[in-house]
Amino acid sequence: MIVNRRETLIGRVLLVxxxxxxxxxxxxxxxxxxxxxxxxxxxxSWPDSPQWGNFADAFRAANMGKLLxxxxxxxxxxxxxxxxxxxxxxxxFGHLRMPGHRIGFLVFVLGLxxxxxxxxxxxxxxxxxxxxxxxxxxxxxxxIGLFMPFSVVWMRAHFVTMPDDLSEAARIDGASTWQLxxxxxxxxxxxxxxxxxxxxxxxxxxxxxxxxxxxDDPQKRTMAGALGAxxxxxxxxxxxxxxGALLILVPTLAVFLIFQRRFVTALLQGSIKx
Amino acid sequence: xxxxxxxxxxxxxxxxxxxWLGWLFALPAILMYATFVLRPLVLTVQYSFYDWNGxxxxxxxxxxNYRRIFTDSELFATIVHAFELIVFxxxxxxxxxxxxxxxxxxxxxxxxxxVARTVLFLPQVIPLVAAGIMWSWLLSSTGLANExxxxxxxxxxxxxxxxxxxxxxxxxxxxxxxxxxxxxTLLLLAGMSKIDPSLYxxxxxxxxxxxxxxxxxxxxxxxxxxxxxVTVTVIAALASFDIVYIATQGGPGNSTMVPGLEIYYLxxxxxxxxxxxxxxxxxxxxxxxxxxxxxxxxxxxxR
Numbered sequence: 102m103i104v105n106r107r108e109t110l111i112g113r114v115l116l117v118x119x120x121x122x123x124x125x126x127x128x129x130x131x132x133x134x135x136x137x138x139x140x141x142x143x144x145x146s147w148p149d150s151p152q153w154g155n156f157a158d159a160f161r162a163a164n165m166g167k168l169l170x171x172x173x174x175x176x177x178x179x180x181x182x183x184x185x186x187x188x189x190x191x192x193x194f195g196h197l198r199m200p201g202h203r204i205g206f207l208v209f210v211l212g213l214x215x216x217x218x219x220x221x222x223x224x225x226x227x228x229x230x231x232x233x234x235x236x237x238x239x240x241x242x243x244x245i246g247l248f249m250p251f252s253v254v255w256m257r258a259h260f261v262t263m264p265d266d267l268s269e270a271a272r273i274d275g276a277s278t279w280q281l282x283x284x285x286x287x288x289x290x291x292x293x294x295x296x297x298x299x300x301x302x303x304x305x306x307x308x309x310x311x312x313x314x315x316x317d318d319p320q321k322r323t324m325a326g327a328l329g330a331x332x333x334x335x336x337x338x339x340x341x342x343x344x345g346a347l348l349i350l351v352p353t354l355a356v357f358l359i360f361q362r363r364f365v366t367a368l369l370q371g372s373i374k375x
Numbered sequence: 376x377x378x379x380x381x382x383x384x385x386x387x388x389x390x391x392x393x394x395w396l397g398w399l400f401a402l403p404a405i406l407m408y409a410t411f412v413l414r415p416l417v418l419t420v421q422y423s424f425y426d427w428n429g430x431x432x433x434x435x436x437x438x439x440n441y442r443r444i445f446t447d448s449e450l451f452a453t454i455v456h457a458f459e460l461i462v463f464x465x466x467x468x469x470x471x472x473x474x475x476x477x478x479x480x481x482x483x484x485x486x487x488x489x490v491a492r493t494v495l496f497l498p499q500v501i502p503l504v505a506a507g508i509m510w511s512w513l514l515s516s517t518g519l520a521n522e523x524x525x526x527x528x529x530x531x532x533x534x535x536x537x538x539x540x541x542x543x544x545x546x547x548x549x550x551x552x553x554x555x556x557x558x559x560t561l562l563l564l565a566g567m568s569k570i571d572p573s574l575y576x577x578x579x580x581x582x583x584x585x586x587x588x589x590x591x592x593x594x595x596x597x598x599x600x601x602x603x604x605v606t607v608t609v610i611a612a613l614a615s616f617d618i619v620y621i622a623t624q625g626g627p628g629n630s631t632m633v634p635g636l637e638i639y640y641l642x643x644x645x646x647x648x649x650x651x652x653x654x655x656x657x658x659x660x661x662x663x664x665x666x667x668x669x670x671x672x673x674x675x676x677x678r
Contacts (some may be wrong), residue, residue, distance in 0.1 A: 126510060185403070199397030217417070
C-alpha cells in the first residue's frame with residue numbers, strides 16, 4: 102500500500118489523542134479516589150498522601166462482596182437460559198424452517214429496536230402480580246424475554262449458514278431432530294454461542310433500568326443498579342464515590358481484558374447484526 | 376437461504392409430521408418473549424388510553440394522553456431534547472469516527488492500532504452509570520474540564536457544566552459522545568479493512584489525494600457500516616436513560632429531561648400510568664420511525 106510518512110504521522114497523533122481522551126476520565130476517577138474522604142479535590146492532582154484505604158471503605162460501604170454475589174447470581178440466571186432458548190429458536194428459524202417461520206422470525210426482528218422504557222410500566226405491575234417484586238427473578242425473567250430478539254436473530258444468522266447436507270447425513274444415520282441439534286449443530290455453533298454469551302453477560306451486568314424499577318434492595322440488584330443507589334447515598338463524598346465507582350468497574354474491566362479479542366469481535370459483530 | 380426449493384420440498388415430503396416440529400424448538404423463546412415483552416407492550420398501548428394512578432379505578436380518556444404530549448410544552452420538550460441528543464450521540468461520534476478511521480487506515484495493522492482497539496472499547500464495557508458518575512465529576516465546578524479552561528486562560532468560561540441551563544444538555548451529549556465514539560471508530564475501521572487495497576493503489580496512481588480518496592472510495596464502500604453506527608447511536612440517543620438519570624436527573628429545571636426518564640418519573644413517582652404509557656408508545660414509534668428509514672437507505676443498495 103502506498104502511504105506516505107506524513108499521513109502515517111498524522112494518523113498516529115490522532116489515534117493517541119483519541120486514546121488520551123478515552124483514558125483521562127478513568128485516571129481522574131482513580132486519582133480522585135485516593136484523596137482524603139470528604140474533600141473536594143481538584144482535577145488531576147496527585148494527593149499528598151494517597152488514601153488507599155478509601156477502596157476498603159467503599160468496599161464495606163457498598164457491601165461489595167454481597168453485590169458481586171448478587172450480580173453473579175443474576176448473570177447465571179440470565180445467560181445460560183438465554184443462550185439455550187436463543188439457540189433452539191435460532192435453529193428452528195434458520196435451519197428447520199417450519200411452515201410460517203418467516204413471520205415468526207419477523208416478530209423477533211421487530212423487537213430488536215424496542216427501548217426497555219417502552220414496556221417498563223406494565224412490566225412493573227406484571228412482575229408485582231407474579232409476586233416477584235424485590236427478588237432477583239424480577240430482573241432475571243424479564244431480561245431473558247428482552248434478550249430473546251437479539252439472541253434469536255444472532256443464532257439464526259449462524260444456523261442459516263449451516264449446509265443442509267450436514268443434517269441430511271446425520272438423519273440418514275438415524276438421528277432425531279433433537280439429537281441432530283445437540284450432537285451436530287450445538288458443537289459447531291460454539292463460536293457464535295460464546296460471543297453471544299459475552300454480550301449477554303455485559304448487558305446483564307450493566308443493566309440499570311430494570312434493577313432500579315423492579316428491585317428496591319440494592320443488595321439484590323445488578324452492579325450497575327447498585328452503583329445508582331451508592332451514588333444516592335454517598336454522592337456528596339466525592340473520593341468515596343469515585344472509589345466505589347472504580348470498584349464496580351473492576352469486574353467488567355477484568356473480564357474484558359481477559360477475553361479482549363473475543364469481546365471486540367463480539368461487540369463489533371453484535372452491533373452489525375443488531 | 377440458497378437451498379434449492381426441490382431439496383427442501385423433498386425433505387418435507389419425507390417427514391410430513393416433523394414439519395411443525397420447528398415450532399416446538401422455538402417455543403421457549405416465544406413464551407419468554409410473549410410473556411415479558413409482547414404482553415407488556417400490548418398493555419402499554421392499552422394503559423395509554425386511560426387515566427390511572429396505579430391503584431384506584433381507571434377512566435377511559437381516549438387519545439387525551441397523546442394530545443397532551445403535543446400540547447404540554449414540558450412533555451413535548453423531552454422529545455425535542457431526545458432529538459438534540461442525536462446530534463451528540465450520533466452525528467459527532469459517526470463523523471469523528473469516519474475522520475479518525477480514514478486517517479488511521481494506513482496504520483490499522485500496527486501495534487499502536489492494536490492497543491487502540493482495546494483502549495477505545497473501554498467506554499463500551501463499563502456500565503453507563505459509571506460513565507455518568509465519572510463525567511459528573513469531570514464536568515463539576517471543580518472538575519478537570521474547568522481546570523483545563525483556567526489553565527489556558529479561559530476562566531470566564533468555567534461553570535458547573537451539568538448545572539447550567541444553557542450547557543447541561545450539550546454536557547450530557549458530550550458524555551454520550553465519549554461513550555460511543557470508540558465504538559463508531561472501530562466499526563468503521565473494520566469496514567474499511569474490507570475494502571480492496573488495490574482500489575487505493577489505483578487512486579494514488581491516478582493522482583488522487585486523501586480527500587478525494589475518502590469521498591470516492593472509502594465513503595461509498597462503508598454504506599452498511601455507517602448505517603449500523605447511525606442506527607445504534609440514534610437508538611442510544613432516543614432511549615437514553617442511565618446517563619441522564621445519574622448526571623442530571625433531568626435538571627436543572629427540565630432542561631435535560633428525556634422521554635425515557637420522564638416515563639420513569641411519570642410512572643413511578645407521579646403515578647400517572649396512562650400518561651407514562653402514552654409517552655412510552657410515542658417513544659417506541661419514534662425509534663421505529665427514525666431507524667427503519669436508515670435501515671432502508673443503507674441496506675437496500677448493498678444487497
